[in-house]
Amino acid sequence: MSTNPPQSKSPKTSTPVSADSPSDPAKPPSPLELTNSQLLRRMFRFLAPVRALAALACLLIVAWVFVEINAVKTTGQIVNAVKDTLESGKVANTPFWDAIGREPLRSIVHMIVILGLLVVLNNFITFLRTYMNSRFTMDMVYHMRAAVYDRLQNVGFAFHDEHSSGALINRALSDLQNVRAFLQMGLLLTVEIVAFVVGWIVYMSTISRWVALAALLPVPFWIWYILRFGRKMQPAQQAAMKAGDDVVTVLTENVAGVHVVKAFATEGTEIQKYNAAANTWFDRVMDTVRLWRNFAPIIRGIASASHLTLFAICALLVVLTADVPPPSATLPTSTLAPSTAPASLPATAPEAAAATSAPTATITASSPAFPVKVNVGHLLVFGAAMGAILSRLQQVNQISDQYQRAIVSARRFFEVLDAPSTVPEFTKAPDLPRGPGAVEFHFVTFGYDPAKPVVRDIAFDVPGGSIVALVGPTGSGKSTLVQLLARFYDPQNGQILIDGIDIRKASLTSLRKSIGFVFQETFLFSDTVANNIRYGHPDATMGDVEAAARVSQAHEFIMELPQGYDTMLGERGATLSGGQRQRLAIARAIISNPRILVLDDALAAVDPETEHLISRALELVMVDRTVFIIAHRLSTVKASDLVIVLEHGRITQAGTHKELLRQHGHYRHIAEVQLAYQEKEILAKAEKRADKADASSEEKKT
Template sequence: MPESDPKPFTATLSNRAVIRRLFRLTWRYRAGCLKVLLIQLVLLSMGIVGLSFTGVGIDYIRHKVAGVPLSPNPLHLAPPEDWPWPHVLGLLAGLILVLALARALLNYSYFVSVNRLVQQQLVVDLRGRVYDRLQRLSFRFFDANTTGSIITRVTSDVQAVRMFVDQVLIQSVIMVISLTVYVTYMASLSPTLTVACLATTPLLWGISAWFSRKIQPAYAHNRTLVEKMVQRLAESVQGIAVTKGFGREAEDRARFDAANQACYDQQRGIFWRVSLFSPAVGFLTRINMMVLLGYGGWLVIRGELPLGAGLVVFVGLLEQFSGQVNNIATIVNSVQQSLIGARRVFEILDAPVEVRNAPDAVRRPRLTGAVNFERVSFVYQPLPSASGPAAFEDEVEPKPVLHDITLDVQAGQYVAILGPTGAGKSVLMSLIPRFYDPTAGRILIDGIDVRRLHLDDLRRNIGIVFQESFLFSNTVAANIAFGHPEATREQIERAARIAAAHEFITALPQGYDTVLGESGSSLSGGQRQRLAIARAVLLEPAILLLDDPTAAIDSQTEHEIFTALEQAISGRTAFIVAHRLSTLRRADFIIVMEAGRIVQRGTHAELMRVPGPYRRVAQLQLVDPAELQQLATTEEIA
C-alpha cells in the first residue's frame, strides 16, 4: 500500500513520530514478522522442554542412587517406575538430542526467514521508495543536499531501518515473550526465589533508559561526520584531475584523513560508552546468579526445592533470562542507530514534491512550441540540508532571480539569450520544462499553462543541452538514445551527424557500441557536448533548450555544429544561451538580461544600432576593421 503524500519537510521528526512510522512500515511485512516470531516461540518452548528433560534426568539419577523421591515438576514429566533405568536415561538423552537437532534446523530457518524479510524485502523495497522519491523531487532539494548526504541516506541509512526491524522490533518482542515465559516458569518452581533473583531487573531498565537518552546525540553527530567524509571522498574522486594538475595530492589526503579521523574519534567515544554499559548490565545479571546459588541452594538443602527439576532448571532459565536481559545493551545501541538512520530516510520521503502533475493535467503528446512568459518572477528559496534542524522557511533569505519577465516566442522561432553570470539566463530556461515553478506569473506553451500540462508530455517535447554535459556509463548509442530508447541505429546515427559527432564516434574502438567511462571521462569536453546535442536532437522536440552548448567547442567545430543544427532547429522553437557573436547573429531575435530582467531585445542588426550591453559585447568580439569603423561612426552620430 503506497504511503500517502506526507506533510511538507519542516522540522526534524521526534523519536515518537519516527517509531510510529517504523511500526507502520513494519506492518507491511507482518506476515514475515509473524513467521519469525512463531519460529522463536517454538524454539523457546523446545528450550524449556529440553531443560526440563535435563532436570528430570538428574532427579531420576538421584532417585536411583540415593533413593531421593521424585519431585513433581511444572511439565509433569515422570518416568514410569517399572522401566529399567538404562531405558529411561537413554530415552531422555535421545529426546534431548532430537530437540537439539530440531532447534538447529529451526535456528537455520529463523536466520533464513529474517534475511529474506529484512534484506530481500524491506531493504530493497525501502531503497526503491527512497530512490523513486528522489526522482520526483525538485531541483531545490538537490541544490540543498550534497551528493555524499544523498548516497549515505540511500545506502547506510536504509540499512539502519533494517536494523530497527531485525535487531530492535523483532528482538524486543522475542525478549518480552521470552522473559514472560521464563518468569512464569520460574515462579511455578519457586515464587520467592524468583522475586529474589529478579530484584535487580527494574534497575537494569532504568539504566537502559538513561543510557538510551544519553547516547542518541552522539549517534546523530556520527552520521553527520560520516556524511562529510563521504562527501569529501566524492569530491576528491570527481576533482582528481584538478588535484593532480595543481599538485595538491598531499593537502587532499590531509583533508580526507582529517574527516576520517573525526569519524574515528567520535565513534571511539560511542564505543567506549557502549563498552562500559554492556559490562554493567552483565554484572547486574551475575548478581542474580549469586542470589540463586545462595538462596536456591538453601531451599534445596531444606527440601523445599528439588535439585534437578528445581534448581538445575532454575539455573538454566536464569541463564536464559540473563542472556535476554543482556540483549538490552544491544537493543539500546541498535535503537539509537536505527532511529537516527530512519529519521534521515523519512526526511527524504517527507521532502515536498513541489513540481507535480495537476489533478486535471492536460495530455498533449505533440506540441507546436509557442512559448509565452507572462509577467514571470522567480524567487529562489533554498531548502535546508535534509539534516538541518530548522524549517526551510527560516533557513536562508529568499533570493530574487527573475523579475517581471514578459516574452512572446512564436513556434519555430530561434531565440538567443545573452547576459553576464548570475543574470538569470539558465533559470529562465529551467522554468520552461518545470525544473522550478515561477513564484509569480505563468508560462504558456501552445496557450496552455505549463503547470497544467502533463509532465511526461511537457518534457518529452523539450530537448535540453546543459552547460555541463553528463553521460552515463553505457554505450555511445545508449547515451544518445537515452530519451528515446526505442530509436533505431539509423535514427541514432542521423542525430549524431546533425551534432557533428558521427566522425569521432566511428573512430572509437567499437564505434557506437563503445562503452564510455564514468561521466564520459574518456572523451574530450567537445565530444561530450556533441553527444549531448545528439541526445537532444534525437527526440525531435518541439522546443530546444541549449545552455551555452558550444562553450567547450572550438570555433571550427562550432561552425560545423550550427551548420548542421540549422536543419534540426528549422520548424522548432529554440532557446540558446550564447556569448559568441557568430551564434547570436543566427537568432531570429535576442534578449539581453541583467540582474534577472530583460534590458534589451531585438535582432542583431537592431541591437547593434543602439548603445547598450549587447553592442559592448559585440565590440569585444568584432575583428573586421570596416565593421569597427561603422560602429565608431554610429557612436559619433549618436
C-alpha cells in the same frame, strides 16, 4: 504560526520574522516539527505492507523460545533422572549397548531422544526464523526504497537545489538503513527479549516463586546500568568516529591535492598534520575503550553475582527438598517421608540445628514454597536461564541505540517523503498536442525563493521554428528561463504557453517529450553509448541512434571507440572529452525529434576546435525546430531570429543581432569587448607594418 494570520497587521518589528520563513498554513506539519512519538508511529507504518510476514516472524520467535526452554528443561530432567536412579541404587552392570536398552537407562535414553527431537525442531525453527526475518526485512526495505526513489524523482527541483545530492543519497541509503534496522530490531528483538524473560520467569516460578523473584532481582539494575552506559558511550563513540573521519579527510585531501603538496614542498607539515589527527583519533578510541573497561567488568560482575546467587539458591534447594519425592510420584504436600539425610535442614532456622529429629516439621511448613523437588540438574537449567535472560537484556542497549539513530534518520527520511511536488500535475491532464512549437511567455515572474525573484515580468512570444538567443551576464536568469519552459519549476506569476496551451494544464510527460535539452554540464549515465543516446526514447532503433549521432557529429568518434556504440561510459568505461560528451548530449536531445530544443550554454567550456565541430552539429539540428540557445559567443548568437538580452532578471533588449548592435546597451557592450581583441590585432598589425615601412625607408635612406 497559527496565532499569526497572514492578514493581521502586526507591528513592524514582528513582521520580518514571519516574512523570512514563508509558511503555508495548509501544509501538514513538517517532519522537523514532529514529536518523537509521532515519528515512531509513522515509522511503524512501514511495517503495514509486511504485517503478515512480521507477525509470522514474531510467532516463530515465540515458538523458538518455547522449544528452547523445553530443551534446557529436558537436559535438567535427564541429569535429575540419573541422580535419582543412582540414589535408588539400581545398577546396570551390562555393557553399554545392552544397558541402554534396559531399565533404568531406557527411560533416560527416551528422554535424551526427546531432547534430540526438541533440538532438531529448534534448529528447524531457527532456519525458518532466519528466512522469515530476511524475507520480511527485504520486503519492507524494498517498499521504503521504492518510495523514496519515486519521491526523489518527482519532487521537483526546488528540493534538489536545497539539498546536495550527497545528502540525498545518504538519506536514501543510510538513513533508510537506520530506520530499517530499528524497525526490524525494535520489533524482533523486543519480542525475543520479552519471550525469553517471561518464558524463563514462568518456568522458574513453577519451581518456586522465590527462585523466580531472585532471578528477577538484578534485572532493573542491569537495565538501568546498561542504558546509562549507552548514554555515556554514545558521545564518546561519536567523538571517536569524528576523529577517524578527520584522519581520513586529511588523507583524502592529501592524496587528491598531491601536486600542491609537492609543489609547495609541504610534505613535512602534512605528515605533522596527519600524525596530530591520528593521535587525536587514537586518544578518542582509547577513551571509548576506557569507558568499556569501566563498564564491562561491572556488567559482568552483576551477571556473575546473579548466576552465583542462583546457583547457591539452587544448591540449597537441592539439599532442602532432598526428601520431596519426584513430582511424578504423588502430590508433594501429601507425602512426607521421614528424613534420613542428616543435612536436610531449613535455612529459616539455622540456630535450631542441633537436633537431627526436628527437620520433618519444618519441611512440612516450607514445602508449599517448593512444589517441585529441586535436583542437581536444575543447576544446569538455572545457569542457562540466567545466562539467557541477562544476555537478552544486554540488547536493550542496542534497541535504545538504534532508536536514537532511527529518530534522527527518520526525521530526515520523512523530509524527503513529505516533500511536496513543486510542479503539481493535474489529474488526467491532456497531452500537449503536436504543433509548430510557438512559445509565449506571459509576464512570468519566478524566484527559487519567492521573496527574491530571479526573473521578473518576462514577456515575449516567438512563432514555431524560430531561433531565440538568450544573452546576458552570469546570474541574469537565462538558465532559469529555459528551465521554466520545461516546468522544472513553476513561475509564481504569469504563464507560459506552448502553441497556445498553458503548460501547467498539459501532462508533464508530453511537455517534456516535446522539449529537447542540452545542459551546460553534460551528464551521461554509466551505460553504453547507444543507450545514452536513446535515453529519452528507449525504443529507438539502432538506425535512429546512428542517425542522431551523425547529425550531431558524434558518429565518427563513436566508431573509433573500442566497442563503437556498445562502449560502456562512465566510471568503469571509456572516458570522453568534454566536446565528445557534448555531442552525445546533442544526439540524445534530438533523437526523439522534439519540437523545441534548448541549448543551455552548450559551448561554454570547449576548446576552439571542438567548438567548431559542435557549431556544425548545431546548425544541422536547429532546422525545423524552435530553439532556445544560451551563449556567450557572438558567432552562435548571430544566426538567431531573436536575441533576448537579460539583465538582473529582466529583458532589457530584444531584437535581431543587427538591430541590437545599433542600440546602446549590454549587447553592444559585449560585442565591443569581444571585438576589442580584434581591433587591438588590427592596430598592432598596422603599427608593425608602419614600423617595417619606416625601417625599410630608413634602410633606403642609408
